[in-house]
Amino acid sequence: MGDKIIVKNLDLFFDTLQALKSINLRIKTKEILSIIGPANSGKTTFLRTLNRLNELIPYAKLKGEVYLDGKDIYKEDISLPWLRRKVGMVFALPVPLPRTIFENIAYGPKLYGITSKAELTELVEKSLRAAFLWDEVKDRLNESALKLSGGQQQRLCIARTLALEPEVILLDEPCSGLDPISTAKIEEALHELKKEYTIVLVTNNTKQAARVADRVAFFLMGELVEYGQVEQIFTVPKDKRTEDYISGRFG
Amino acid sequence: MKIKPAFTEQIVKKILFISTAFTVLILLFIIFYILKNGLSVIDLEFLLTSPKELGRAGGIFPCIIGTILLPLIAIIIATPLGVGTAIYLTEYKREGRLTRIIRFGTECLAGVPSIIFGLFGFVLFVIYLGFGWSILSGGLTLAFMILPTIIRTSEEAIRAIPYSYREVSLSLGGTKWQTITRVVLPSALPGIVTGVILGIGRSVGETAAVIFTAGSSLRVPASLFDSCRTMAVHFYILAREGISMENAYGTAAILIIAILFINLVSYWLMHRFMAKFS
Numbered sequence: 001m002g003d004k005i006i007v008k009n010l011d012l013f014f015d016t017l018q019a020l021k022s023i024n025l026r027i028k029t030k031e032i033l034s035i036i037g038p039a040n041s042g043k044t045t046f047l048r049t050l051n052r053l054n055e056l057i058p059y060a061k062l063k064g065e066v067y068l069d070g071k072d073i074y075k076e077d078i079s080l081p082w083l084r085r086k087v088g089m090v091f092a093l094p095v096p097l098p099r100t101i102f103e104n105i106a107y108g109p110k111l112y113g114i115t116s117k118a119e120l121t122e123l124v125e126k127s128l129r130a131a132f133l134w135d136e137v138k139d140r141l142n143e144s145a146l147k148l149s150g151g152q153q154q155r156l157c158i159a160r161t162l163a164l165e166p167e168v169i170l171l172d173e174p175c176s177g178l179d180p181i182s183t184a185k186i187e188e189a190l191h192e193l194k195k196e197y198t199i200v201l202v203t204n205n206t207k208q209a210a211r212v213a214d215r216v217a218f219f220l221m222g223e224l225v226e227y228g229q230v231e232q233i234f235t236v237p238k239d240k241r242t243e244d245y246i247s248g249r250f251g
Numbered sequence: 252m253k254i255k256p257a258f259t260e261q262i263v264k265k266i267l268f269i270s271t272a273f274t275v276l277i278l279l280f281i282i283f284y285i286l287k288n289g290l291s292v293i294d295l296e297f298l299l300t301s302p303k304e305l306g307r308a309g310g311i312f313p314c315i316i317g318t319i320l321l322p323l324i325a326i327i328i329a330t331p332l333g334v335g336t337a338i339y340l341t342e343y344k345r346e347g348r349l350t351r352i353i354r355f356g357t358e359c360l361a362g363v364p365s366i367i368f369g370l371f372g373f374v375l376f377v378i379y380l381g382f383g384w385s386i387l388s389g390g391l392t393l394a395f396m397i398l399p400t401i402i403r404t405s406e407e408a409i410r411a412i413p414y415s416y417r418e419v420s421l422s423l424g425g426t427k428w429q430t431i432t433r434v435v436l437p438s439a440l441p442g443i444v445t446g447v448i449l450g451i452g453r454s455v456g457e458t459a460a461v462i463f464t465a466g467s468s469l470r471v472p473a474s475l476f477d478s479c480r481t482m483a484v485h486f487y488i489l490a491r492e493g494i495s496m497e498n499a500y501g502t503a504a505i506l507i508i509a510i511l512f513i514n515l516v517s518y519w520l521m522h523r524f525m526a527k528f529s
């Protein structure tokens with residue numbers, strides 16, 4: 001299958017600090033690419049360059065190119081709402097908006113002009129089902145989303161991203177604050193989602209990467225050390241540093 | 252001798268209780284005293300007729316109209332300006348020297364005595380722009396007077412909204428403006444409403460700035476360019492000139508009831524709105 005995202009010679013600076021060092025990476029259509037690496041290795045920063053969320057930081061400067069379906073997303077004629085709808089994002093900490101469950105999911109579609117109640121209802125149900133949350137919340141869609149448990153909130157956030165009908169989903173350590181059962185549910189959802197979406201999953205948990213990913217990229221101090229098939233990375237890594245990290249010698 | 256922490260705790264608790272009780276008692280006493288002296292003169296006629304003999308007899312109908320119109324104009328002008336400024340300072344302008352200067356300026360303005368605003372309004376609106384002593388001049392002056400309060404409280408309220416809400420909205424394909432109108436402002440509403448209510452309270456109770464700019468005519472105003480007298484000014488003149496202490500207290504009682512009523516209605520409206528959001 002073809003490449004969904006191509007990253008070429010990507011450098012990113014926060015003022016003078018270089019957070020990403022000439023990253024070259026291809027993300028294939030409908031795969032789960034997992035990004036692993038210790039804290040401060042640039043995983044999240046890299047993820048946020050894929051939907052241009054780093055631009056919210058005024059002193060972030062970027063060099064290089066990122067192509068989505070062959071289109072350079074850092075060109076001037078790219079509309080940010082369009083890009084962020086295509087490349088959805090789920091944050092490390094679940095942030096439900098202070099609204100009802102229904103309104104949380106419908107928030108994105110309403111932004112780009114879907115107003116028909118029937119259409120929204122259908123979209124909300126479809127997204128919640130895909131995020132494996134529907135059965136737990138179907139009778140209380142009009143309750144505040146803040147009342148959900150942490151694991152449910154994170155699945156709500158996934159559903160909210162799915163409601164955008166994106167093509168790529170970026171997940172930034174989505175299970176970092178969750179218990180093993182909630183984590184298992186999210187991994188189950190990811191496994192299903194892979195059939196339709198290209199997924200980039202940042203995780204601190206190498207075992208999670210081994211369980212769900214097709215391919216793995218290892219970041220260290222802003223550098224992409226190596227990336228390849230999950231079996232290869234976890235059995236015969238080419239780089240000594242990768243081997244040290246996944247065998248638990250540091251990180 | 253060492254004092255035990257548990258003992259200190261007991262003492263502090265008592266002192267704090269006493270100061271709270273003291274504050275509440277004084278407030279209740281003021282309200283009680285004014286209502287006791289004022290309620291006796293209040294009847295439908297007092298509310299619905301014009302004053303006779305400079306206020307010695309008759310009602311306060313024109314003053315009620317003035318008290319509604321002046322703060323209304325002030326709020327209609329000051330709320331969009333103030334909230335707009337607060338949005339610009341928090342969402343569109345990066346924190347820096349300029350925002351600090353603007354913030355310092357609004358803080359200074361908030362501390363300027365109202366009579367200075369009165370003088371400013373007199374020079375600008377009454378004389379220079381030729382509005383004369385009028386509801387319009389008075390309303391505009393009050394608007395400038397309460398603007399700093401509305402800016403400061405709105406800014407605080409907007410700043411208190413978690414950054415993550417904005418990030419979520421933007422990451423879902425929202426523009427900056429959509430994010431502000433759909434996430435930031437609804438969440439910041441209680442704080443903004445508090446500022447607006449403070450503004451209403453200040454402008455309803457204002458005398459100095461109003462006498463300078465809206466005059467003190469006792470006629471029922473026919474247009475925005477007519478002079479008028481607010482209840483606060485009426486009270487001031489009745490008491491100051493010794494015209495009628497009885498009617499002064501009556502006016503004061505209505506003023507207090509009105510402010511109480513405005514507060515209750517605003518908070519009720521706000522809670523109804525907030526219930527929709529969370």
